[in-house]
Amino acid sequence: MSDDTQSGAYTFAYLDEQTKRMIRRAILKALAIPGYQVPFASREMPMPYGWGTGGVQVTAACLTPEDRLKVIDQGADDTTNAVSIRRFFQRTAGVATTEATMDATIIQTRHRIPETPLTEGQILVYQVPIPEPLRFLEPRETETRKMHELEEYGLMHVKLYEDIARHGQIATSYAYPVKVEGHYVMDPSPIPKFDNPKLSGNPATQLFGAGREQRIYALPPWTDVVSLDFDDHPFETSKAPHDCDLCGAKDSYLDEVITDDEGGRMFVCSDTDFCAGRRAEGHEGRLGGDQKSSKTFANSFEGIWPATAGAR
């Protein structure tokens, strides 16, 4: 091991020290201004943008050799994306990895918050594609900054209310906007709104990284986070009206999985570690617990997830 870091001869977790200092400064300011998007100079990473380069840079800046890293993609530990990121940090940081939520010290996630409650000292790093919740209402960055500054969030409410007028309810089911500590409106990344209540009062530190858009934002532990709603249409979570077919869980977020060409289908926990843990404890769903894990199913049908997302 060399101490010759000035020349960049030796790095920990891929990024050079100067880049990590810049990202670390951004993370600390993000923690000091919860929900506010701090700009940072995103670096080229050895993976395409859609693969969570923002989350990867945040994780790289936070990792220590003592960490146990868990990486999930839509709740699953073994999709191609999750496996690649986990291997990347095994290779560049020599860090231990785990699939167990409760054993992990840092969890990088795409599109889910684990079912197992997080604890103090854990860090949840979200991969974020579009950090600006007002972007689809106002394309100009100078204008959205002004809207955040003046807390001018009327347009956002109008958009949600149009949903109600059109569909009789708020149709937004992913990336459902939240207000942080009564000030900034924030995009929680494309998690299902089922997960929104877990954003608030969470004992873990939540960090959000957007690589292409070059933004970092954060929720310190125990931060107050409220999903936007209306007096006559309060925020409601939603999930498929089923129990998990493998572990029988009634209260977990489910993926619908097509099982054959004849339209056979099953509902399984999106959180594979949660489902496997329940089955190991002896819980059993409609299709029993003997042969396959939800992971195996989820993996086989990875490609069709986006197509089934609307069914929830």
Add this chain to the structure above:
Amino acid sequence: MIADALTGGFTDAPLQSARAFREILEALARPGTIRQVSGARPPPPLSTAAGVVLLVLADPTTGVHLAGAADRPAVRDWIAFHLGAPLVRAEQADFAVGTWTALHPVTRFRIGRPDYPDRSATLIVECDRLVNHGPALTGPGIETATWLNLPETAAFRANHGLFPLGFDTVFTAGDRLSGLPRTTRVEKI
């Protein structure tokens, strides 16, 4: 002087800065918790913790202000060699180091702009000791309440009142540090 300046930095920067940053992150994510850091031996009067914070966060792109007794040749040389950070006036500082008295008046420091509240100073306040006893702290990062021996309350209450603007503070004593971001509500005493 020069010999002093060349020593006391991290000997294994990637690992030492990673471990130290995590402690600083925990300190600012959970205000009032007291963390321990190691790896820096800056010249006096800088504490180990103040040296660690500078090594982890400051570099040629950030202005550092040395206040009071911290502003002496050995410290300036150490910062020049290990950080390459420009020394600046209080009004321009990204990081300012000194005792609470030396940093006064703290209204000099940058509090960010309404559209960029992150462009604000971080104060590194050197203290004799840190204990979880004193005014009550509440707010993000704190489940119910915690306590910390702040050097005063009025300035931090005023700073919190500027939210989302404001400076952020790291208290340092020996190898210990604790954080007080602008979000923290400080009990009036």
